[in-house]
Amino acid sequence: MPELPEVESVRTGLEKLIKGKKITNAKVLWPRIIAEPNRIEDFEQRIVGQTIHSIDRRGKFLIFHLSKDVLISHLRMEGKYRIEKKDVPFSKHTHVILELDEEAELRYLDVRKFGRMSLIEHSELENHPSLKKLGPEPIEEGLLIEPFQLNLKKRKKSIKAVLLDQTIVAGIGNIYADEILYEASIHPERYADSLKVEEVQTLRTAILDVMRKAVAAGGTTIRTYQNAFGETGAYQAQLNVYGRSGLNCRRCGNTIEKIKVAQRGTHFCPDCQN
DNA sequence: GTCCTTTCCTGACAGC
DNA sequence: TGCTGTCAGGAAAGGA
Secondary structure (H helix, E strand, O other): OOOHHHHHHHHHHHHHHHOOOEOOEEEEOOHHHEEEOOOHHHHHHHHOOOEEEEEEEEOOEEEEEEOOEEEEEEOOOOEEEEEEEOOOOOOOOEEEEEEOOOOEEEEEEEOOOOOEEEEEEHHHHOOOHHHHOOOOOOOOOOOOHHHHHHHHHOOOOEHHHHHHOOOOOOOOOHHHHHHHHHHOOOOOOOEHHHOOHHHHHHHHHHHHHHHHHHHHOOOOOOOOOOOOOOOOOOHHHHOOOOOOOOOEOOOOOOEOEEEEEOOEEEEEOOOOOO
8 A cells, every 4th residue: 555655765766767758649448447537548548659758746746747748647545656677567466558669568457457557638737636635745845744733633533534534634644654653652533633742743743754764665565555666665664653553562572452443443552651 | 724434445254 | 175254454536
């Protein structure tokens, strides 16, 4: 399940592999993947002939800057990009094929078909609904303490739910939300507006820390995640709570528990986190 | 405006 | 073995 560190790893891989390439043909095999434009034929026709100038990321969104348009892509749960030779048969989970030259294709695969793509004009990018409402990136100069603290004070729901809210901080998903709260020793069911000033500061530091380390490790591979080179991430070796229910806490030795918070599987140490 | 629920989707796995 | 039910979850839409 790609979160910010995984998407960043996909981005850097794709930039090395397809920057400067021209899309010479396009085929959509599962129409619902394309959110915009409405008609699949419009997507296929418009994208052909465009060169991939660069690839950006905002939160968990990939942003392909093309010569005329912009392709916004969200991998959701299991979306992945692969560059493959044209003669390699595509799997049943291949939903979009962008031909790059006479030899290679950029293929979008997605077992659960949750991922979405939007092809829009450059002028629409700044005000695109998906991107416009995103909160700051989880970096030192982006996630400023004062607005963060104000946002938490306004929320009468669990801190776990707030961390998953992309308008507060962009890019945190279920795995890193659990890891961040463990790092900060905060119980996932604590209400956001109940956190003390020092706790908010600790939480902010944990967000920056966990995300920085995960990006450096190339992300976390749970289930099927791979970057554009087909490589897995390495951060799963550093996970302290996610997927560790029933095992011992690395800090205090007590048993990691799994509960449901904000409809999500949530892992935490009942002794360390309060 | 905020919060909560539902929907999208398939594979893995448990239980019978 | 083969079937059924449950679970995994990010974002968007709709309702309270």
